[in-house]
Amino acid sequence: MKRQQRKSPWARTTIHSEVTEPALPGITEPIPRSALPRESWMRRLMRAIGVFFTTIINKINQLLAFALSVLLLLLFTRFILRFFGLSLSQFSYWIFLLSTPLVAPFNNLLPALSYNGYIVEVSTLVAIVVYTLLVTIARQFLKVLVATTR
Numbered sequence: 001m002k003r004q005q006r007k008s009p010w011a012r013t014t015i016h017s018e019v020t021e022p023a024l025p026g027i028t029e030p031i032p033r034s035a036l037p038r039e040s041w042m043r044r045l046m047r048a049i050g051v052f053f054t055t056i057i058n059k060i061n062q063l064l065a066f067a068l069s070v071l072l073l074l075l076f077t078r079f080i081l082r083f084f085g086l087s088l089s090q091f092s093y094w095i096f097l098l099s100t101p102l103v104a105p106f107n108n109l110l111p112a113l114s115y116n117g118y119i120v121e122v123s124t125l126v127a128i129v130v131y132t133l134l135v136t137i138a139r140q141f142l143k144v145l146v147a148t149t150r
Helices: 041-084 090-106 122-146
Strands: 113-115 118-120
Touching: 041 090, 041 118, 041 122, 090 122
Parallel strands: none
Antiparallel strands: 113 118
16 A cells, blocks of 8 residues: 655745746836935035045054064064074174164163073063054054944
């Protein structure tokens, strides 16, 4: 005796078909741009000025991030060269020449630590932390400045 399988009433029902036409075509069509109310010239000008300054501030924010990365690269290179005592080459002279004005405000803050021939220059580490904090605070302020309310 064969069992009959029950078919679900939903098995043949389709929700959407490609040939389906909207019931009310005049209502469901998008409104043409010419029928929408226009913004006043003053509102458009203010919005354009806002977009301009937002773009400028975002570019300043990107430049700050780039400057911080170059600064950190320079200071970390100085730290590594000083740590291993590599100060005889022209490259290390150039790195020390470029980074000395950046480390000068923190130079006599803490003495350099020596350990088995390695030198830990604490003033360079302090400079790295301070410059990172300053640039991060400035970038966050700029992000808050251009934040839009939704």
